[in-house]
Amino acid sequence: xxxxxxxxxxxxxxxxxxxxxxxxxxxxxxxxxxxxxxxxxxxxxxxxxxxxxxxxxxxxxxxxxxxxxxxxxxxxxxxxxxxxxxxxxxxxxxxxxxxxxxxxxxxxxxxxxxxxxxxxxxxxxxxxxxxxxxxxxxxxxxxxxxxxxxxxxxxxxxxxxxxxxxxxxxxxxxxxxxxxxxxxxxxxxxxxxxxxxxxxxxxxxxxxxxxxxxxxxxxxxxxxxxxxxxxxxxxxxxxx
Numbered sequence: 592x593x594x595x596x597x598x599x600x601x602x603x604x605x606x607x608x609x610x611x612x613x614x615x616x617x618x619x620x621x622x623x624x625x626x627x628x629x630x631x632x633x634x635x636x637x638x639x640x641x642x643x644x645x646x647x648x649x650x651x652x653x654x655x656x657x658x659x660x661x662x663x664x665x666x667x668x669x670x671x672x673x674x675x676x677x678x679x680x681x682x683x684x685x686x687x688x689x690x691x692x693x694x695x696x697x698x699x700x701x702x703x704x705x706x707x708x709x710x711x712x713x714x715x716x717x718x719x720x721x722x723x724x725x726x727x728x729x730x731x732x733x734x735x736x737x738x739x740x741x742x743x744x745x746x747x748x749x750x751x752x753x754x755x756x757x758x759x760x761x762x763x764x765x766x767x768x769x770x771x772x773x774x775x776x777x778x779x780x781x782x783x784x785x786x787x788x789x790x791x792x793x794x795x796x797x798x799x800x801x802x803x804x805x806x807x808x809x810x811x812x813x814x815x816x817x818x819x820x821x822x823x824x825x826x827x828x829x830x831x
Contacts, residue, residue: 613662613663613665613711614639614642614643614651614654614655614662615639616705616709617642617645617702617705617706618635618638618639618641618642619638620701620702620705621633621638621641621642621698621701621702622635622638624693624701625689625692625693628693629689629691631689631691633689633692634687636651637685637687637688639651640681640685641678641681641682641685641698642654642702643681644674644677644678644680644681645673645674645677645678645698645699645702645807646662646673646674646805646806646807646808647674647677647805647806647807648677648805648806649677649681654805657805657806659766660802660803660804660805660806660808661804661805662804662805662808663804664803664804664808665706665711665712665803665804665805665808666710666711666712666713667803667804668712668714668803668804668808668809668810669714669715669803669809669810669811670714670715670716670717670800670808670809670810670811670812671703671706671712671714671715671716671717671807671808671809672716672717672722672725672807672808672809673699673702673703673716673717673718673807674806674807675695675696675699675718675719675720676720678695678698678699679695682695696718699718700718703716703718712808717729722760722762722771723760723762723771726757726760726771726773726798727757727760729812730755730757730773731755731757734755734777736812736814737755737773737777737794737796737814737816738752738755738777740794740796740814740815740816740817740818741777741792741794741816741818744792744818744819744820745777745779745792747788747789747820748779748781748788748789748790748792748820749781749782749785749786749787749788750779750780750781750782750788750789750790751779751780751782752777752778752779752790752792753778753779753780754777754778754779755775755776755777755778756775756776756777756778757773757774757775758774758775758776759773759774759775760772760773760774766802767801767802768799768800768801768802768809769799769800769802769809770797770798770799770800771797771798771800772795772796772797772798773794773795773796773797773798774793774794774795774796775793775794775796776791776792776793776794776821777791777792777794777818778790778791779791779792788820789820789821789822791820791821792818792819792820792821793818793819793821794816794817794818795816795817795818796814796815796816796817797814797815797816798812798813798814799812799813799814799815800812800813801813
């Protein structure tokens with residue numbers, strides 16, 4: 592029985608059943624995979640705790656109790672960030688967990704695959720313990736996310752910009768969103784047939800991802816970027 596087939600109005604008890612269904616189905620997938628690999632059983636309680644950690648909760652009870660951002664809303668999310676660090680911690684904390692249980696990265700990928708295969712989630716998955724590194728990768732893949740906001744600064748120069756660097760990422764996790772402040776530079780090559788007006792733009796960009804479901808499922812990132820042309824090289828030449 593799949594969540595997507597249950598779209599009629601629900602009572603509170605019905606909502607809780609759906610949350611339990613997703614959690615239970617993911618836990619069952621972990622147990623089935625472990626059984627297939629080893630012929631042994633993974634306790635239901637252990638599997639539920641690992642699934643809760645995947646979604647960012649310290650306990651399975653905490654996942655079930657989250658009425659503000661229930662996990663059944665995951666279909667509306669654009670980005671899912673499995674909490675691998677919390678899964679690591681819970682794996683260490685749980686008593687009598689099988690010593691031959693698969694690594695956390697494999698467990699997380701099993702849960703992700705199940706969510707995607709069953710149609711619960713169709714967005715992007717950021718499977719990375721280093722969130723700053725993941726954001727860097729995503730921005731470098733699509734630099735115009737930031738470059739478009741700097742079009743005015745680019746137009747004020749006589750340079751061709753093709754290199755974007757992020758030097759620092761600072762995070763702020765609120766109850767409703769993940770906010771990352773990125774600082775870096777957009778570097779270019781000057782057209783020496785024209786007057787020099789800078790070939791580097793320093794920028795600060797605030798990336799906001801609003802929470803949709805559980806603790807690690809978000810809307811599409813929204814960027815607000817400000818920047819200015821770095822004239823330090825030009826000013827140094829004037830001083831000389």
